[in-house]
Amino acid sequence: MTEHVEATQPKERAPRDAIPPAIVIAFIVVAIVVICAFFGGSIAPDSPFTQRLEIGDTPPSAEFPAGTDLLGRDVLSRVIHGAWTALIGPVVVAAGAFAIATVLGLLSGYLGGVVDSGIMRWVDFMLALPGPLVAIVVVGVVGGGYWTAVAVLIILFTAPDTRIVRSAVLEQRPRPYIDAARALGVSKTRILFVHILPNVLPIILAYVVLDFAFALVNLAGLSFLGLGVEPGTPDWGRMLFENRTILFTNPVALLLPAAMVILTAVSMNLIGDWLFARFTRQ
Template structure:
């Protein structure tokens, strides 16, 4: 049986095998060239890089302490001294938007890291093992998907308590089913291919087959979903903050800023506009980059 696999003509290998044999440097170069041709994706990438720089060097460019209150300067409209104006407590909104960038990106990236890690493991086990293991894992994932993610996150926050670390855990946990289902579906579509069967025949362990021969071939779907997942996590963070369940005062968080400013929509609309723009730009940037990565990482779309 092993001889049959060894003598299999190269022309009968699936297209995925040729992609795996291609040098990583060549694949990365093709992906980057494809990404550069997509102006929308490139714009999203530049916006994300800008947000990362703001998050890293925010304390150096903040003109004021974002948590310092000064009631004598409350509700100052945007001017040369306070570019985005001040809120009801006299805090500089520009400084608070900058401080909120670090919090939103931290929660988004950390939550996706949690959900991605657990989801890939569960999806890999379910897709590769199949049978009762697959049924048990995926039925549990279906139960979680039956509940809207924001409601499930609120339930977790109610059980865990308020705070940044609790928000990361809650948002990360509710996103696990999406990654598990994606990974499971991808593994089911490739696990019977010849190169996987050959790896099994020569005695490779299941874990090695999954992580060396299967997951690299479905990496594009995982990367795209993770990129889009960050935008979802940012939205969920803002929603929890708006409801008062996320990051707690006096820390600056975009959703919390919106929640506390909603009573001044007519008297001081700028207190809502700038945090809202920050959320919109961040979510849009990650969505544009995710769409671009989907096209760049898909071999069929590259060939077209």
């Protein structure tokens, strides 16, 4: 029989590109933040709450590597404990926005028609709102601090993510493998979640990482304005606000949390960009 297919060697995998050094550093920064967030209690040299009003703010010394703040609290310990609110809020925002946006984007992109128009007009409306301002107003009026801010950010971030998911779905929808599944009578839900979702997931995940970075900066900003965490909580944004008056006696108390916000956000951005480039190249 001439129409017989020769056994072919499985193709060797293309050698994985080496991870660029900047991305390695970004991963290290994120790893440090994660470790601090979960094991802060055992790492930190001191309790973040112990006040030493008698010494007040002091510059870095052997006893306090990053000095103390106005109430004599150890700045280094507060920064280490601050990793928790820096991590948990953005994670919840990114995961929440991702989950809602994926469902909305899949429905919008695959079903089209009225569903699509409805969801997209809502997205347009949300994109027209000045995000940070809305967050300030809602948290200021409703109260509830940190977690209200997280909830508001989830809703704000869902809108642009929905668009991204939808456009990725629109790209898959006309492919013959979707048509073939339809011709076989595969159900809509199955086509959406078994055929389309796995093919758009990598792109969505790359955007989720970026969401994390934006949420971190936004939450830190709200805390700085006094709209985030409760007063007294060790939080990087809050520390910027509390320690702004001691810039000249102990600059580290201000610069260290600021540096952490920037480093973490930049690292996540780099990782997100890198993931995106990796996934879209294929």
